[in-house]
Amino acid sequence: MFCETNSNVSEVVLYTKCPRKVYFASRNETIADDIKKPYIRHLLLKELALSCAEIARSQQEMFPLLQTRVEEIVQEIITIYSDELEHIDENQFKDAVEDVYEVLPAIAANLKSQSDEEMIELITPVEIEPLMHSDKLNLTGAPSAIVFHDNQKIPLLIKTSNAPKQGVWKNDRIPLAAYSMLAEETYGQPVNSAVLFYASQGQARPVRIRPAERREVLNILKRIEKIKNGKMPQAKRGKLCVYCPYEHMCESQGDSLASKFF
Template sequence: MFDACSNKMTEPCYSKNPDNGIAISSIIRAFHCPRQYFFYKDIPSKPAIEYSICKLVSCAEESATEEELWKTLHLIHPEISEDKRNFLRDCLMAMEHAPVRPWTETDIVVRSERAGIHGLLDKYHAQTGEYTLTRCTTAPKNGCWAEDAIRTAALLLCIEEAGAVKTPGMNIEYVRSGIIRYYEPTPKDRRRVLHLIQQVKEIEDGEFPHKPLNPPCSRCRFSDRCAQNAPRRLSFLFKK
């Protein structure tokens, strides 16, 4: 929750039961393709090593060396392969002169009871009330990627519910590019979030979603299971 006088985040903003609701990552998967979410939803997943590297670089002290960060990565991901060290080196070089956003807290689970969603806020700075999203993709030429606009809108829905102080936007760190952009979600972004929440709920209830207008079929591992005119109820999967 926010203290309206100090503009600081206080304890009630944290999720006590983050599994009770829809993860923002699920919304993003459904944004790319609702059918892809349908097939992916029951497959266990874990954070990408590239994300861990970008997050570590983003939160590292200025004096931190590549060797120190590499040792830390081995503690986080004991299975990390040596070839990821080049990715770490590239990120450090990209962020060398970037205006890295300050933070006092990191990896904060936030939620919206009204929207029924929860997600992970990468960085929060108590003194300024500043929020930051850390990404492991390269930056677009202008603004932010569509999925990051949705992430930002969803996170702000959670943050705003915690108190009366409204925050118009947040920073997005594109660590691989060494670029930090500030983005304020539009009403369109918020509408898309609400629509995606409804889509995910319907899929969780057994709906087999329609194929979107521009589906990512060419790079989808489930393309062979995704028929153009498939029935809309989950029960068809169990018919003999």
């Protein structure tokens, strides 16, 4: 077995943001937080993204179809995410829905401009959020969906942040590689590509998974195991620290000499 401790792809993602966040999260240092508008917006767009292939395939005017689908999602979302949205603030919810309506013209335009059969195939879910596990890697995770492309079942990840001009953001390559490695073991087939769907813009980006990214996933898993066993990693201080729920705890820990060499 590659690592003794089971990890989740969500921890790999957290590591790419800041290794020290993995340290606090693994110690159940959870911070109660209100459900805020960006998270509700994210959930709404994620649900919409799962219907985009069907809408693109319909060959009808896309904007009204997207509007109708958002109306349905608004009714369904509390049932789908009943735990997460239990104590939702009504105003935050309304603002999030408005935000989603604002991006519909851009989604419709991009879906229209890219809607050839190959692109539609890349965003057509054949399974949604399948929970996958690898005994070899001691890794678990659920991508947003699995799609079927080039005779392979490949992972699809839905992001609601802005897309780069071309390709995908560097950090997004790591979870895609991790999900590909899980899909390989789950379906017993080689998986050398994945898809990132930037939902707020309706942009699908196919990604070739490179050996360097697979290697990086393995290295991150080894480092996560050390962190879970008690090693405090170095703080990755930056402008995003002000949004970090662990900021207070992190500052009080300082940067030990040992952590600098970790």
